[in-house]
Amino acid sequence: MRSRRSSSGHCSLGALGAALLLGALSGAQALNVRVLVSSGQQVTVRVPVTPTPTSPLAAPSVLAALPQPPTMNTWLVGVSGRQPGAHLTLGGQDAGNTALYLPPTPGSVVEISGRFYRGGVLLRAQDGGVQAINVVDVEDYLRGVVPAEMPSGWPASALAAQAVIARTYVAARINPSAPYDTCATESCQVYRGMDAEKPGPDAAIAATASQVIAYAGKPASTYFSSDSGGFTASSAEVWGKDIPYLTARPDPFSANGPRSRWRLEVPLSKVQAVATQFGAKVGALRGVSVTRVSESGRPQEITLSGAAGVAHISGARAGGFVRALGATSSRAILSGLSPLIVEGSGAGHGVGLSQYGALELARQGYDHLHVLGFYYPGTTLNRLAGVRDSGGPVLAGAQPLPELGIPGLPSAPGPSWLALRAVAGTP
Structure with a gap:
């Protein structure tokens, strides 16, 4: 949306009032995503004076290759105080409202805190600071997510699988009643805007447009990790929540990853500190061992003995203890004490x-549907058709995902390193 400029090249308060709409996002497009991308005492927002053309989805779209507008409107956005209902300020002047909204238009681009994003921006006062929320079409949003979560040079079907689970992840979080749907960090899924865009991920996103996976008619919980270490974990063992399609199962396809086997030596002082952190009040440690494992070979009980007694760390907290020692995965065994040897995979x-x-x-020639069917068994492939006014996505066109029949896989591993190694070495 074009606005008038002051002689300094900065957007005047009057011009900004003409460019920004006040209030909520009731007019947002159904497939727009609201992403919290920046927050602080002040946020700088820059918008091209003239619209920036957009490139086709499957074409290269590196920021440096975009036509650069001759001038930019710059807004330094703050807040008038910490009290409830405090107004936003623009260059120190009261903007007259707690929220300002520049809606997305075709081809629109906005710079927020030094990073370029497609779409528009919602600015809102919150707890004495400013939240800057990028409002962007879900497919354009994925262009800043997929290459941030998976190497852009990987094969098309791997990128396509990542695109579908990223779309599913955010579809499950679209909620018009919340101030925003998702964030841009690892706490949600990483989103780096236009700086991240690459041709390979762009093509994968285009090829899977609107595809999500679902269970019982709702978007699935599409958790993922770098490397399962040869055996996926169940949601129950990791987080204490049983989700039917997030099960423990042999994963020979992850047998030869870069972290297929690793080893740590943890000083006794750190082990003692972590034990205290987890509430194991046993005094000076004399022994640490895994005394029960899950179906996937991950610790479900760790026993610590010390000068003042014995303590057990059980369930999902057992895996947390292993990761707190510095392990990249909880699929590990423990031995020794000073140092404590942690050996694992994934x-x-x-x-x-x-x-x-x-x-x-x-690499073995499977398409993205087989990838998804293997890691989320029992789910269906659906199309994201819209978002209900009351919140939640509208899904259509459910069809079962294919599953891989892999005969001869080993049964559940035991606690020894030999069992872990046997699974990791499955051809």
């Missing part, structure tokens, strides 16, 4: 899709 929590497993499946 990287990440191991629930859902294993990215290195997806890479191997792609």
Whole structure:
């Protein structure tokens, strides 16, 4: 939306009032996503004076290749105080409202805190600071997510699988009653805007446009990790929540990843500190061992003995203890004490899709539907058709995902390193 400029090249308060709409996002497009991308005492927002053309989805779209507008409107946005109902300020002047909204238009681009994003921006006062929320079409949003979560040079079917689970992840979080749907960090899924865009991920997003996976008519919980270490974890063992399609199962496709086997030596002082952090009040440690494992070979009980007694760390907290020692995965065994030897396989929590497993499946010629069917068994492929006014996505066209029949896989592993190694070495 074009606005008048002051002689300094900065957007005047009057011009900004003409460019920004006040209030909520009732007029937003149904498939727009609201992403919290910046927050602080002040946020700088820049918008081209003239619209920036957009390129086709499957074409290269590196920021440096975009036509650059001759001038930019710059808004330094702050807040008038910490009290409830405090107004936003623009260059120190009261903007007259707690929220300002520049809606997305075809081809629109906005710069927020030094990073370029497609779409528009919602600015809102919150707890004495400013939240800057990028409002962007879900497909354009994915262009800043997929290459931030998976190497852009990986095979097309691996990238396509990542695109579908990223779309599913955010579809499950679209909620018009919330101030925003998702964030741009690892706490949600990483979103780097236009700086991240690459041809390979762009093509994968275009090829899977609107595809999501679902269970019982709702978007699935599409958790993923870097490397399952040869056996995926169940949601129950990692987080204590049983989700039917997030099960423990052998994963030979992740057998040869870069973290297929690793070893740590943890000083006794750190082990003692972590034990205290987890509430194991046993005094000076005398022994630490895994005394019960899950179906996937991940610790479900760790026993610590010390000068003042014995303590047990059980369930999902057992895996947390292992990761707190510095392990990249909880799929590990423990031995020794000073130092404590931690040997294991994989990287990440191991629930859902294993990215290195997806890479191997792609290299073996499987398409993205088989990748998704393997890591989310029992789910369906659906199309994201819209969002209800009351919140939640509208899904259409459910069809079962294919599953891979893999005979001869080993049964559940035991606690020994030999069992872990046997699974990791499955051809």
